Amino acid sequence: QSVLTQPPSVSGAPGQRVTISCTGSSSNIGAGYDVNWYQQLPGTAPKLLIYDYNNRPSGVPDRFSGSKSGTSASLAITGLRAEDEADYYCQSYDSSLSESGVFGGGTKLTVL
Amino acid sequence: QITLKESGPTLVKATQTLTLTCTFSGFSLNTSAVGVGWIRQPPGKALEWLAIIYWDDDKRYSPSLKTRLTITKDTSKNQVVLTMTNMDPVDTGTYYCAHTWMTYFDYWGQGTLVTVSS
Numbered sequence: 244q245s246v247l248t249q250p251p252s253v254s255g256a257p258g259q260r261v262t263i264s265c266t267g268s269s270s271n272i273g274a275g276y277d278v279n280w281y282q283q284l285p286g287t288a289p290k291l292l293i294y295d296y297n298n299r300p301s302g303v304p305d306r307f308s309g310s311k312s313g314t315s316a317s318l319a320i321t322g323l324r325a326e327d328e329a330d331y332y333c334q335s336y337d338s339s340l341s342e343s344g345v346f347g348g349g350t351k352l353t354v355l
Numbered sequence: 356q357i358t359l360k361e362s363g364p365t366l367v368k369a370t371q372t373l374t375l376t377c378t379f380s381g382f383s384l385n386t387s388a389v390g391v392g393w394i395r396q397p398p399g400k401a402l403e404w405l406a407i408i409y410w411d412d413d414k415r416y417s418p419s420l421k422t423r424l425t426i427t428k429d430t431s432k433n434q435v436v437l438t439m440t441n442m443d444p445v446d447t448g449t450y451y452c453a454h455t456w457m458t459y460f461d462y463w464g465q466g467t468l469v470t471v472s473s
Contacts, residue, residue, distance in 0.1 A: 245401065279459040281402075288451055288466050289394075289402065294459040332402050336458065343415045344392070344404035 246271060246340070247333055247347035254353040255323045263318045263350045265333030271345065273314035276336040280309055280318045283330045283349075292331070293318060320352070328354045357381035359391070359452050359464035367442050369473050377435040377452030377464060384410050384430045390455040391435040393426065396466075397448040407455060408435060444471045 248266040255261040265278060272278055280293040291300050293309040296316060306321045316335075320327055333347040363375035377391055384391065392407035406416045406426040416424050425438045435452060449468050453460035 277458045281460070283402075288463040289460075290463070291459055291461045294461070300461060334402075334404070334459070340418050341415065343417050344407065346394075346402040346404055349401040 245348045246337055246345050247335060249333060249347040249350045252351045254355055256355045257323055259323045260321045261323060263331050265316045265347050267314050269314060270339040271335045271337040272316055274338055278311060278316040279334045281332045323354055325354050328352055357454055357462040359454060359462060361450060361452050361464045361467040363467060365468060366470050369443055369471055371442050373439045373442050373469060375437045375450055379433050382454060384428050386410055388457050392453050392455050392460060393437045394451045394453060395448045406437060442471045444473050447471045
């Protein structure tokens, strides 16, 4: 059971907008630790998608965006495409865990 | 161009110690704010943060695994080594090393699958 809670699955039709939530607490997201998001395509290593809440690495389309509110963060994907079907993970740090890192439980995105 | 590659045994027996090496290129672990971390993923399950070592030799461990993990670096060889003692079948999974800048993992190795037999 991760300290960062994500929905196990979300789905959407091509072209639609979906959001994936990452719910934490006052010792991680609420404490101001950065939230990062990763995309993992089947059989591959994770790829950094969003860092420091809402920054995109070079090469990541602006269809992907991140946000934060209180003790939660969200990843939004607009203009959904078939190739977006993957597992998505949020990641942060936690002061109650000696400032070690934590990942969310992951969310499987299905493009209908 | 930053690259990382994990190496080590693909099969270990329960109670044995696992030693994994991450060999990297394209950056130096002497650079401020740079680190290398280890993350694992059991088959069909979520990512799990294991440990990280920074340029200044600061080390952080997952509290749940801290007593079993040791992370070290050899900057002359561009390598980071993770050891995990007392392996158990539940430790089976893919182990990744990754470059970190501040708080995020921006470059990942391909991963290495480790199977623990009972």
